[in-house]
Amino acid sequence: MTDSLDRPFAPAEIESACYQLWEDQRVFHPQGGNSTYCIMLPPPNVTGTLHMGHAFQDTLMDILTRRARMQGKQTLWQPGTDHAGIATQMLVERRLEAQGEKRHQLGRSAFLEKVWQWKEESGGHISRQMRRLGASCDWSRERFTLDEGLSHAVTEVFVRLHEEGLIYRGKRLVNWDPVLQTAVSDLEVVSSEEGGKLWHIRYTLTDGSGSLVVATTRPETLLGDVAVAVHPEDERYQALIGKTLRLPITGREIPIIADDYVEVEFGSGCVKITPAHDFNDYQVGQRHHLPLLNIFTSDARIRDEIEVVSGSIGDTQIPEELRGLDRYASRKRLLALLEVEGSLVQTDEHRLMIPRGDRSQAVIEPYLTDQWYVRVGPLAEAATEVVRAGKIRFVPENWTRTYYDWMERIEDWCISRQLWWGHQIPAWYGPDGNIFVTRTEEEAQHAAAAHYGMPVVLERDADVLDTWFSSALWPFTTLGWPEQTPDLREFYPTSVLVTGFDIIFFWVARMIMMGQHFTGQVPFREVYVHGLILDGEGQKMSKSKGNVLDPIDLIDGIDGEALVAKRTQGLMQPQMAEKITKATRKDFPNGIPAFGTDALRFSFASIATQGRDLRFDLKRVEGNRNFCNKIWNAARFALMQIPEDADLHGARELLPPERWIIGRLQEAEASVNDAIEQYRFADAAHALYQFFWNDYCDWYIELSKTVLRPESSFSAAEIRGSRYTLLAVLEAALRLAHPFMPFLTETLWQRVAERLGKEGKTIALTAYPVADLQRVDQEADADLAWLMAFVGALRSVRGEMDIAPSRELPVLLQGGKDSDRERLERLSVWLRSLARMGEVEWLAAKAEGPPAALQLLGELRILVPLAGLIDVDAEYQRLSKEEARLQGEQDKVQKRLAQPSFRERAPAEVVAKEEARVQELTNALQELAEQRRRLDALR
Known part of the structure; x- marks a missing residue:
């Protein structure tokens, strides 16, 4: 597979060949093993591209997967993509609009054909990018949340939950995107602080005894007010509780109520209550049995008439001059009316959190609509209990408390979306609005005919299910549920879920609820919760900040102008584009060099501590590119030391350096395995780095040169021991590093294993190293610690006194123990080689030596006479x-x-x-x- 190693390390020359080898050898397909290991890929959006979060998370999953496979386990990393309802529909709609077409003009069926066409042409981009990252998923099993099998499973789950009374339809307040015209989840709402105003409005008491001033940031919702609330312990207003006020503009009568939701210090301490247009007000309204009044249409315009959802208010008319205005135009007009009426007291500048849809950027409107809900109380109780019972373990453990807190405060889940792309809800409506929830339209027709006593025309619910609904079923439906397939029996429950902390509630909790309910088992035994990737300055990566990095650019490299163009693409604001351009040219005048996949992966692993925020710095990637190069050169050196006709398998005698490096390898193997078991990827990467760079390259290779140089006086058995150890330790270390740096290690292992006579077509299916700490030689460890300290002492003198590396250093020794004399005798050949030590003389205990630089090694005094060595x-x-x-x-x-x-x-x-x-x-x-x-x- 590999070309000659004579050339310098060039990642681009080896990566595609390695991945092709793995696919040709069906490495990623589950095989062998008495135990199983399974990871589910959190399905990325089919519209997406590989971003830094994906690349980081996929690297960690691949490390776990490759190690398990090398441990001989029957290993499955199940891949797939999510249909991403909102994102995909928006993308295709924009493409159609660019061609002069509209979704509603095409109709549902024709539009969905267009989406499927786009999916077939462009939907596999992120899967191809994952291959570039080295992800060892079993691509032959790739699933899509809208494929036939998963769609069947989703329908089955919906119908069963409905039959059990756990799915219902009701009118409640939801996050509503007035541009997309659909409900959205909390995860699709991004709140940020923006500048606004606080308007103070006077409401007069109906008995004429005075007035209250109410402060609000949304005066346009005044038409839906049903009460004014004060804090029950606010002495200013206690005497007014129970009285009524006259609503400005309309004159409608509303009560003054007491509720501890009110913050006494905010504004005037009086809060207008509009239950149909504010989530907190909705809760207040429920506690006080207040009417629900909807004043908006679905596109956030003022209705012609108030919709009374519950309760009664009498007159429902809306002033004619406000009807049909959008919410911001109505705000402007209503404030003008208030000012004319004398009800607008004052206006203050005010900073407030504004919720926007992450796709449309529209301000989200709390909106009362009919939606489908999952009654999650019973499901949450069971899902909490399995964690308390230890059937699922969170790593780090502190996320367990977060999980409990969310589950204890969980509310019913809105699962319907007003889209066309997605799993259409399996519900049909009769002529009187009666609902028939069935698995097929034929079943619905039979049920309706039985209900009405004759065949009737049914209309299917136009809504689709929230993308998170199908994602919640991912671990068991991808394995064939509702059928009891061999894969389901073999790989479920899965081994571990690797995920970010930001979706514990939206995805992890729901998978546990659904998995436990429909299979009777937990979906995974462990949940590793990782932090989020930030830039080198600790800032969240975002397009608006211009600090986003593309993993593929880090692998392949990108020139400065191309990077500027990429970062400013699609930015509508010229000032922002100019700012990002300037910053990019300053930080990356020559662009980003090609670091290769292995350096990027190792960098991800090295920052994967168990903290919440993880800083990513290109300097680290550059350093790890050098690390890859050092391993490459070390392997080239090791192979060059072994003549083609050399016998590596005859009698071998191991010298102290060989016994030491073998022991260091065992300790590295123990450290790496233990760290991976505990999901301490950064510790595992550190152990690998220390072993390769310090122990093997900086010390053992240099020590081996002393034995392997042509003029050495070592015996044939000692030379053979050194040669064999040089390659055997490297071969094991490559296997140890393979999950982290798969391409580099595969390429080098092919040559090293061949030279050692090892069988196997790929490192990916060899045994993962297991430490044998009995092979740690304490005597050799002590010898090498002494040797390194001695060499370090002489190098310190050379560095401090600026003595040329080529000059031999005469050494005077004084004091010390018998063991120092014995070690000097036994290890002097390496001392002379590594430290350029010249003649050695022992001084009497109290003798005065010539002026010299002094270093201490325990009780041993090491003196280097300086006369003649330096120009004073x-x-x-x-x-x-x-x-x-x-x-x-x-x-x-x-x-x-x-x-x-x-x-x-x-x-x-x-x-x-x-x-x-x-x-x-x-x-x-x-x-x-x-x-x-x-x-x-x-x-």
Whole structure:
């Protein structure tokens, strides 16, 4: 599969070939194993593209999946996409409008044909991008929430819940998007602080004894007012509770009520209550049995006449000059009428949270409509109990409390949407409005004929189900439910759900409710809740901020102008586009280099702590690209050390470095496995990094060179042991890293395994390493710790005194133990090689040696005579120059800190950073002074 490793590491040259190998070998298909492991891919929107959140989450799932597969488990990562009702319908509608067509002109059937056509042509984009990321899903099982099997299951669930009395139809307040003309879920509503006004309006008492001033941010809803509320303990108004007020403009009489919902400090402490147009007011209205009055049409215009949903009010007329106006035009007109009437007291500037639909950007309107609901109380109770019983574990554990809190406050779930794209509700209406909920239209006709005593014309409910309804069934319906399929028996309950904390309620809780209710089992045994990806500054990534990164751009690279064009595409505001363009050109003047998939994946793993917010920095990806390159070069070196005719399987003798690196490998294997088991991906990545970079590359490869150089005096068995260990440890480490960096490790493993004579067509189906801590050699560990400390001491002297790396260092030793003398004798060959140690002389315990640099290794004094090694005058000049530079920088920072204005205005973290810099410079100056003292001894 692989080409020669002679060339430098080039991710683009290896990635497609590796993925093709895995697909050709059916690696991702479940196979073998006495135990099973199953993960469900949270289905991304069919309209979507791979964003950073997807790439991060998919990487973590792939790490778990690849490891389980290598552990010999029968492993399934079930992929699929969500039909994304609102997003898909909007996308296709816009395409049609660009061609001069409208949805309603086409009709439902023709429009849906257009959507299916789009889905077939463009709906697989995100699946193709996931392949680029290395996702090892079983693509042969890919599902779609509107495919035939899942649609059948959705209908079955709806009908059963209705038969059990857990689905009903009712008129309640919902989030309404007046542009899309549909109810939307809380997750599809984004609230942000915006500038507005607070209007103070006078309501007069009907007995003529005075008036109250009510503060409101939505004066246009005044026509639907049914009461004014005050706090029951507000002494200003206690005497007025129970009296009535005359509603401005209309003159309708409404009561003054007491409710502790009112905030005494807000405005005047009097709140107008409009139950049909505010969620909090709705609750107040229910407590006080107030009428429900709807003043808006579905497109947020003033009705010709008030719709009395419940209760009675007498006159339902709306002033003629307000009829048909949209909500904001009616606001302007109504305020003018109030001003003429003398009821508008004052207007204040006010900041408030405005809810907008995440798709249409329209301001969401609380709106009373007939919708279908799931009565979730009984389902939530059972779903809470399985978590309390330990059948489902949340990681981190603190999310369990969040889950309980949500479940205890859960309300009935609105599951209908006024769209065409989606699962059409299986309900038919008779001529008198009687509802027949059945699995098919034929069944509905039979039921209606029996009810009416004759055949009648039925009309199907035009609404579709909330996308989250079908998603709630994902874990068991993708495996074949309602049929008891072999896959359902084999893989359900699934092993773990990997998800962000923002959809615990919207998706996780509902999957638990539905799974437990329809299968009698939990849908998954563990829920790993990860944080959300932020940019390097800790800001949420958004198009408006211009800080969005495309994972594919990080893999393939993108030039600066293309990146600017991508970030500003579709922005309607020229000022925003100009701002984003300027920032992008500043931060990425040359664009983003190609980092490759493995570097990106390893970067995701390395930030996957169990915190809520995860910062993503391109510097980290750059560093991990270097890490991949280091592994590549290490493998190239290891393979070059083994002649083609070398016998690796004869008698081998392991020297201390070999015994040490084998032990370090066992400890790395233990750390990585333990971290993955606990979903501590960052810890696993850190353990891999430390082993590869420090233990294997920086130390063991260098140690092995001493043995493997042609002129070495080691025995054939020792050389064979070093050669074999160099490759065998690398091969195991590649397997250990494979779930994190699949492409790099596959490519290298092919060559290393071939040289070792190992069988297997792909690393993806080899055994995942399991630590044998009995192989940790304590004596070798102690030897290498001593050796590294000795080498470090000599390197410190060389660095501090600016001695050329090529010059041998004579060494004087004093004190120490017998073990130090023994180790020096046994390990000196590596000391001479790694530290360029020259002649060694032991001094008597109290003997005075020549002027020298001193390092301590326990009780052992390591002295390096400096005479002849350095040019004292040149070194004085170098030290003086560096001392002046550091002193100048320290004076500048101290001067800045001494300014009161700086400490008052600068953020605390900036001040702390400057103070830390002063300490760093002080330490550096002290080190230079110590070096100067050493030079003085040579004069």
